[in-house]
Amino acid sequence: MKNKKYLYILAVGLIVLTPFSCKKGFLNQTDSSNPTAQALFDKPADGIALVNAIYDTYQNADLLKKSLWYYANFQTHDFFNWGNDRFYNTYAIPSTFGGIQVFWQRAYIGIARANSAIEILKTMKVKGVLNEALANRLTGEVYFLRGMTYYYLASSFGGVPLELSNGANDGLKPRNSQTEVFTQVEADLKLAAELLPWKEGYGASDLGRATKGAALGYLGASQMWLKKYAEALVNFNQLNGKYKLMPRFIDIHEYNKENNAESIFEVQFIIAGTQSWGGGNEVAWIGSFGMPEEVSNFGYDYGNKILYDGFQAGDLRKEASIIGPGDVHPSPAIIAKGGIKSYPLVIAGFASTDAAVKAKYTGVDGKIINTCGTVARPWVGTDNAIPRSGYYSTKMWRDPTLDGNSGVSNIFGAQNQILLRYGEILLSKAECQARTGDNAGALATLKVLRDRAFGGTAPVVFMSEGKVITDPLQMVYHDYRHELTGEYSTFYNLRRAGVATSFVQEVYNITIPRGRELYPIPQYEIGLNPNLVPNDGY
Numbered sequence: 001m002k003n004k005k006y007l008y009i010l011a012v013g014l015i016v017l018t019p020f021s022c023k024k025g026f027l028n029q030t031d032s033s034n035p036t037a038q039a040l041f042d043k044p045a046d047g048i049a050l051v052n053a054i055y056d057t058y059q060n061a062d063l064l065k066k067s068l069w070y071y072a073n074f075q076t077h078d079f080f081n082w083g084n085d086r087f088y089n090t091y092a093i094p095s096t097f098g099g100i101q102v103f104w105q106r107a108y109i110g111i112a113r114a115n116s117a118i119e120i121l122k123t124m125k126v127k128g129v130l131n132e133a134l135a136n137r138l139t140g141e142v143y144f145l146r147g148m149t150y151y152y153l154a155s156s157f158g159g160v161p162l163e164l165s166n167g168a169n170d171g172l173k174p175r176n177s178q179t180e181v182f183t184q185v186e187a188d189l190k191l192a193a194e195l196l197p198w199k200e201g202y203g204a205s206d207l208g209r210a211t212k213g214a215a216l217g218y219l220g221a222s223q224m225w226l227k228k229y230a231e232a233l234v235n236f237n238q239l240n241g242k243y244k245l246m247p248r249f250i251d252i253h254e255y256n257k258e259n260n261a262e263s264i265f266e267v268q269f270i271i272a273g274t275q276s277w278g279g280g281n282e283v284a285w286i287g288s289f290g291m292p293e294e295v296s297n298f299g300y301d302y303g304n305k306i307l308y309d310g311f312q313a314g315d316l317r318k319e320a321s322i323i324g325p326g327d328v329h330p331s332p333a334i335i336a337k338g339g340i341k342s343y344p345l346v347i348a349g350f351a352s353t354d355a356a357v358k359a360k361y362t363g364v365d366g367k368i369i370n371t372c373g374t375v376a377r378p379w380v381g382t383d384n385a386i387p388r389s390g391y392y393s394t395k396m397w398r399d400p401t402l403d404g405n406s407g408v409s410n411i412f413g414a415q416n417q418i419l420l421r422y423g424e425i426l427l428s429k430a431e432c433q434a435r436t437g438d439n440a441g442a443l444a445t446l447k448v449l450r451d452r453a454f455g456g457t458a459p460v461v462f463m464s465e466g467k468v469i470t471d472p473l474q475m476v477y478h479d480y481r482h483e484l485t486g487e488y489s490t491f492y493n494l495r496r497a498g499v500a501t502s503f504v505q506e507v508y509n510i511t512i513p514r515g516r517e518l519y520p521i522p523q524y525e526i527g528l529n530p531n532l533v534p535n536d537g538y
Contacts, residue, residue, distance in 0.1 A: 044131075050120060054113045057109065061284035061286055064284070064417055068152060069487075077508045077510055078307045093519065104522050111150070114142045117142045119166040121135055121138055122135075137197060140194070143188045147192060148185075150162075151222055154178050158175075161532070174531040175532060179226065183226065185225075193219055196211055196214075198211055210265065213239055214264050217265070218265075220236045220425070232428070245261075245262055245423060245449070250316070250320040253320075255399050263418050266418040269415065270283075286413075292388075296343075296406060297406050301393065304389065305390075308322050309465075310482075312462075322393060323394045324372060325373045326373070326374055328340070345404075360373075393486040395486035395487060399415045427446075473497075477497060495517055513537060514537045
């Protein structure tokens with residue numbers, strides 16, 4: 001029998017992260033091979049570096065895109081995969097899929113680091129290496145990161161093993177129930193919320209660290225999984241006045257508006273000065289892979305026309321979320337770059353002597369195209385056997401420096417990825433209000449979001465998918481989709497609400513196969529741990 005343990009020397013192994021005074025600076029890395037306890041933990045910077053290593057769990061494009069983003073968006077059928085992972089399109093995710101293995105392994109390495117860090121920070125505090133304020137903050141960050149990691153594991157896989165002891169994970173524990181895991185998440189995040197400062201308690205060099213607001217946001221979300229809606233509402237209300245909606249929806253994910261007033265927790269990326277696949281975790285291909293093939297030579301995910309058509313007339317979230325044939329890209333950064341007509345593939349295509357190629361890159365006015373294809377000639381890629389839809393996510397297509405595998409081949413970017421923002425908190429708050437009998441409060445909370453969505457005052461009648469919606473809970477479910485599509489939350493929130501399968505059935509007339517709301521447990525992990533059992537339906 002094989003035994004597996006996610007091991008690393010004194011919780012940091014071969015990499016130590018040290019603080020550096022610049023934007024996203026706390027993530028800069030310094031190599032420190034074969035460290036000793038005395039060398040590592042005799043000054044405050046060592047404790048900070050210890051905690052920084054846990055953030056590295058999420059500084060990984062495979063985990064963010066192929067694990068969390070795929071689940072949040074492919075499971076809803078709002079987006080599809082065109083690349084090697086087309087099995088998402090039919091809910092046939094294999095247990096051997098590398099994306100879920102990366103997710104599981106990185107998550108448990110992060111958890112093991114957190115478990116060790118808790119004990120090391122206690123010792124550093126007792127020895128006087130850390131003062132009480134710094135020790136408490138760092139410990140709060142650890143509990144937040146462990147709680148958030150278990151949050152995504154349970155949200156994606158259901159029940160998973162709870163590894164909570166100091167040092168290396170045992171690696172042979174059976175799965176705890178989903179309820180047990182979220183109960184632990186709740187406990188971790190309660191403690192984190194007590195220990196962490198609000199975002200204004202950090203200096204500029206610590207921008208992006210976990211805050212009291214982030215802990216309260218995920219705490220409320222975990223309590224919703226436990227159906228503790230009144231308690232969740234109390235925690236969500238504590239964020240009032242601490243965060244605010246960006247006035248314009250388009251600006252939330254804009255390239256030069258990272259860590260904005262609406263963002264509660266986002267993964268920080270750093271430009272590493274390389275376009276190499278081996279360049280480290282600080283750069284990501286998340287933006288490039290969602291751009292049309294006609295612009296990037298990729299086009300690995302594309303949108304569902306039903307999503308595009310399902311927005312209510314006048315809803316400004318539509319153009320900021322999904323772009324289709326004949327549409328001009330709405331991003332201020334892309335417009336400043338010169339628009340779609342400025343991309344190397346577009347310029348070369350319009351100049352082509354091949355009539356078919358030139359036609360693809362010619363607008364309705366006969367000039368170089370500046371839209372995402374045209375209605376007559378939508379951009380559906382070059383694979384005629386499996387054409388794309390011609391619709392693409394604009395939330396991730398924001399970095400003007402990227403041209404994909406074309407031009408100078410800027411594939412990798414460093415744009416942060418928002419995992420939780422105040423707009424989502426308001427939607428979750430509205431759900432809690434409706435579930436606790438306060439329909440008037442739920443409608444009032446929804447109105448705040450919808451007023452922004454419509455650029456002033458939203459229509460009195462709520463419409464989605466061409467239908468009038470009158471039930472407050474149904475309004476919340478539809479707005480989870482229209483507010484958060486193309487981000488990291490939609491299917492998670494629908495599953496949390498217990499309506500994922502019925503919602504997809506209602507919108508797309510597609511039935512999710514039994515058990516396929518969840519990810520399969522990775523086959524590799526089952527092979528290593530005989531106490532793991534597969535998810536039902538796989």
